[in-house]
Amino acid sequence: xxxxxxxxxxxxxxxxxxxxxxxxxxxxxxxxxxxxxxxxxxxxxxxxxxxxxxxxxxxxxxxxxxxxxxxxxxxxxxxxxxxxxxxxxxxxxxxxxxxxxxxxxxxxxxxxxxxxxxxxxxxxxxxxxxxxxxxxxxxxxxxxxxxxxxxxxxxxxxxxxxxxxxxxxxxxxxxxxxxxxxxxxxxxxxxxxxxxxxxxxxxxxxxxxxxxxxxxxxxxxxxxxxxxxxxxxxxxxxxxxxxxxxxxxxxxxxxxxxxxxxxxxxxxxxxxxxxxxxxxxxxxxxxxxxxxxxxxxxxxxxxxxxxxxxxxxxxxxxxxxxxxxxxxxxxxxxxxxxxxxxxxxxxxxxxxxxxxxxxxxxxxxxxxxxxxxxxxxxxxxxxxxxxxxxxxxxxxxxxxxxxxxxxxxxxxxxxxxxxxxxxxxxxxxxxxxxxxxxxxxxxxxxxxxxxxxxxxxxxxxxxxxxxxxxxxxxxxxxxxx
Amino acid sequence: xxxxxxxxxxxxxxxxxxxxxxxxxxxxxxxxxxxxxxxxxxxxxxxxxxxxxxxxxxxxxxxxxxxxxxxxxxxxxxxxxxxxxxxxxxxxxxxxxxxx
Numbered sequence: 261x262x263x264x265x266x267x268x269x270x271x272x273x274x275x276x277x278x279x280x281x282x283x284x285x286x287x288x289x290x291x292x293x294x295x296x297x298x299x300x301x302x303x304x305x306x307x308x309x310x311x312x313x314x315x316x317x318x319x320x321x322x323x324x325x326x327x328x329x330x331x332x333x334x335x336x337x338x339x340x341x342x343x344x345x346x347x348x349x350x351x352x353x354x355x356x357x358x359x360x361x362x363x364x365x366x367x368x369x370x371x372x373x374x375x376x377x378x379x380x381x382x383x384x385x386x387x388x389x390x391x392x393x394x395x396x397x398x399x400x401x402x403x404x405x406x407x408x409x410x411x412x413x414x415x416x417x418x419x420x421x422x423x424x425x426x427x428x429x430x431x432x433x434x435x436x437x438x439x440x441x442x443x444x445x446x447x448x449x450x451x452x453x454x455x456x457x458x459x460x461x462x463x464x465x466x467x468x469x470x471x472x473x474x475x476x477x478x479x480x481x482x483x484x485x486x487x488x489x490x491x492x493x494x495x496x497x498x499x500x501x502x503x504x505x506x507x508x509x510x511x512x513x514x515x516x517x518x519x520x521x522x523x524x525x526x527x528x529x530x531x532x533x534x535x536x537x538x539x540x541x542x543x544x545x546x547x548x549x550x551x552x553x554x555x556x557x558x559x560x561x562x563x564x565x566x567x568x569x570x571x572x573x574x575x576x577x578x579x580x581x582x583x584x585x586x587x588x589x590x591x592x593x594x595x596x597x598x599x600x601x602x603x604x605x606x607x608x609x610x611x612x613x614x615x616x617x618x619x620x621x622x623x624x625x626x627x628x629x630x631x632x633x634x635x636x637x638x639x640x641x642x643x644x645x646x647x648x649x650x651x652x653x654x655x656x657x658x659x660x661x662x663x664x665x666x667x668x669x670x671x672x673x674x675x676x677x678x679x680x681x682x683x684x685x686x687x688x689x690x691x692x693x694x695x696x697x698x699x700x701x702x703x704x705x706x707x708x709x710x711x712x713x714x715x716x717x718x719x720x721x722x723x724x725x726x727x728x729x730x731x732x733x734x735x736x737x738x739x740x741x
Numbered sequence: 742x743x744x745x746x747x748x749x750x751x752x753x754x755x756x757x758x759x760x761x762x763x764x765x766x767x768x769x770x771x772x773x774x775x776x777x778x779x780x781x782x783x784x785x786x787x788x789x790x791x792x793x794x795x796x797x798x799x800x801x802x803x804x805x806x807x808x809x810x811x812x813x814x815x816x817x818x819x820x821x822x823x824x825x826x827x828x829x830x831x832x833x834x835x836x837x838x839x840x841x
Contacts, residue, residue: 359823362815456797469796498805501798567779578756585757587832592825602835603757616758621772623756624744637782639792644785646793679774695796720797 263288264425268334268482271428275322275333282318282333286311286377289335293379293426300402302411302420304340305348306380311335314377321375331489332375334482337427339418340381341388341464342473344368347378351464352386352396352414355590355610365462366497367431367473367490374489379427382417386612387581388433388466390414391441391685394675395614402671403446405709409668412442415476419446422476429477429486433463435470436569437663437688440700443476444663444713447702449483449730450476454720455695456501458487459494467576468499470569470692480701480731484508487723506724515732517551519725522656526562527687533666535706540662542741543703543714543733547660550732557652557659561645562690568645569689570682571625571638578622584610617678642693649694658729659717661687663700667710691717699726701733704741744772 261280274280290308297303318332338344341351343361345368350356364372371378385395393401393416401416403409404424411420415432419442422430432439434452443450451474458473465471475486488509493502523544532540544554586592586606593605611619625634652659664684674681691698697720700713718726733739744752749765749772760768817830826833 362819362822454797469794495805495807499795561785564782564785567782570775571779571782582757586825587834588820589823590825594826596835598835599837600757604759607757608759611758616760617768617771619756619758620749620752620768621775623752624748624772624776627752627755633783634779636792637787638779639794640787640790641782641785642793642796643790644787646796678771679778682775693796 261285261288263292266428267479268331268428268485271333272328275318275328281322282315282377283312285333286315286335286379289379289427296424296426299407300404300420300424301399302382302401302417302424302426303337303380304350304352304383304398304417307347310347311377311379314372318375318377329373329375331371331485333377334375334429335377335379335427336371337379337382337418337421337430338368339384339415339430339432341384341433342368342431343462343464344378344381347381349381349464350398351388352384352398353610353612353615354397355584357591359589363462366459366494368462370489371486382415382421382430384417385414386615387464387577388414388435388438389577389614389618391437391681392669392674393417393442394671395612397612400671403668405447405705405711406668408670409710410445410671412445412668414438415450416442418476419443419448419450422446422448422478429475429482431473431486432476433471433473434692435467436573436692437685439474439476440688440698440713440715441664441685443700444702444715445668445711447705447711447713448476448478449480449699449701450474451483451487451699451723452691452697453487453491453723454697455692456499457503457697457721457723458490459492459497459500461494461496465580467573468580469576470573480727480734481509481512483699484512484727503721508724508727511724512728512731515550515552515728519552519658519729520656521547521552521554522557522652522659523554524559524562524652524659524661525556526559527661531665532662535667536662536665536712539704539712539741540714543738544660546736546738546741547733550736555656557656559648559652561641561648564641565645565690565693566682566686568638568641569685569693571634572642572693574618574622575626575635576622578619578626581615581619614678645690646694649690649696653719657718658726661715661717663687663713663715667706667708667712687715696720697723697726699730701730702739744769744776
């Protein structure tokens with residue numbers, strides 16, 4: 261059994277026909293992780309016994325002749341800011357190095373019920389703040405295509421694990437591009453659903469009006485299957501919406517002829533690397549050949565999106581991270597004379613530089629005297645950006661863009677220039693600001709062998725439309741342009 | 742908007758963070774370059790524009806009311822398992838009330 265060629269469909273067929281057991285598949289991935297993880301550091305921690313116990317449950321169902329759940333035996337790695345009861349959840353931070361999750365995230369409950377095997381917890385930028393996984397307090401993850409390069413972030417571990425075949429699929433979280441950009445950098449498929457499509461209960465919050473959980477995998481079908489399982493209203497997340505969940509994988513089918521794809525004219529700038537431009541152009545040609553109509557659209561507030569995003573994200577982060585105070589969980593620096601000293605020493609010891617920077621900025625923009633000029637202003641510009649997209653979607657069905665202006669960069673290249681790191685998020689943050697879904701698929705590699713990904717964005721709850729387009733692109737050979 | 746040292750001290754207090762003098766110096770530089778960048782939002786006329794707090798729906802469209810009934814939750818023991826310092830069924834912290 262070749263691990264590299266395993267998809268959820270293949271696994272299901274092997275298990276159904278009794279050729280391999282879930283335990284044997286699990287064992288094969290455990291061996292692969294033991295062999296590969298030291299090279300890439302995709303996983304922060306993994307518990308083979310936990311995974312094998314889950315696999316045995318699947319095997320017992322099969323032996324009893326009972327019906328197998330839809331993702332039975334499919335191994336996944338889970339970003340380490342999602343809670344799995346009984347396993348550590350560090351958020352890539354010293355603060356939570358020894359924190360053991362007391363409950364399951366809703367997405368974990370749903371995946372478990374679907375028969376998924378959790379192989380381990382994937383590395384991330386600390387508290388999901390970053391675009392390279394270099395902000396992990398423990399160690400950076402390396403791009404499996406080229407070890408000197410970053411896998412992207414903040415779900416770098418999730419993307420690298422899939423790319424290195426340490427897992428068939430993964431879960432990540434996306435606040436400003438944290439699923440999509442690493443998917444692009446690692447040459448895998450990654451999707452951020454519509455805000456409120458997937459419950460955030462059990463996801464350690466970063467930016468509560470921006471965060472969404474989503475799948476990463478080698479192919480569109482697996483992404484569609486996982487999305488179907490994790491989507492849907494959850495009474496424990498008041499922001500999740502009761503919109504019906506389509507049967508995404510079964511509905512993957514032929515492309516609508518004449519599907520209108522919008523190309524924002526503001527995105528066609530000189531800031532995009534030549535190697536990326538080439539792949540995007542080739543992708544657009546392929547989509548035209550498939551019958552799509554390419555239309556130029558106008559997103560006039562594009563230049564203000566990063567500033568808007570960062571003010572809002574940092575403000576929400578400063579509020580969400582106030583809970584890490586050493587009282588109820590996490591690190592506590594002992595021996596302090598009073599409570600305030602305990603809070604300060606603890607937070608100083610627990611948080612890395614990027615996290616502190618964002619908390620400081622967030623606190624500033626929310627503070628009295630500055631709230632109107634910064635936070636409120638950003639929320640208003642967010643409305644203007646939303647109107648841009650509403651107008652654009654009157655004319656087109658899907659909006660297309662590069663994922664990142666550059667191919668993957670080297671470890672250490674951007675880490676000392678936070679602003680330059682933030683500017684590289686330009687194509688992904690708007691989907692979070694406006695709440696629309698976005699999927700990234702591979703569209704070839706640079707001459708150096710570094711993956712490039714293209715992004716498709718749809719209207720709210722139009723996941724099926726962008727999944728179908730991505731599927732057609734995949735079937736037509738788009739991934740290896 | 743430029744931040745100076747006294748403002749960095751004030752924000753650090755609000756955020757319950759501590760910095761060395763060297764770190765403060767570095768922060769001032771980085772924070773100011775980021776604030777310079779976000780100042781461009783002031784170029785836009787947003788008079789009369791509603792701020793977007795909920796991005797996909799309003800709370801009227803997605804009310805999540807339920808009956809006010811107790812549901813299964815953590816036991817006291819479960820709640821305390823990650824506590825750095827616990828005792829007598831409580832989280833213990835350094836003193837809150839000063840001697841003054």
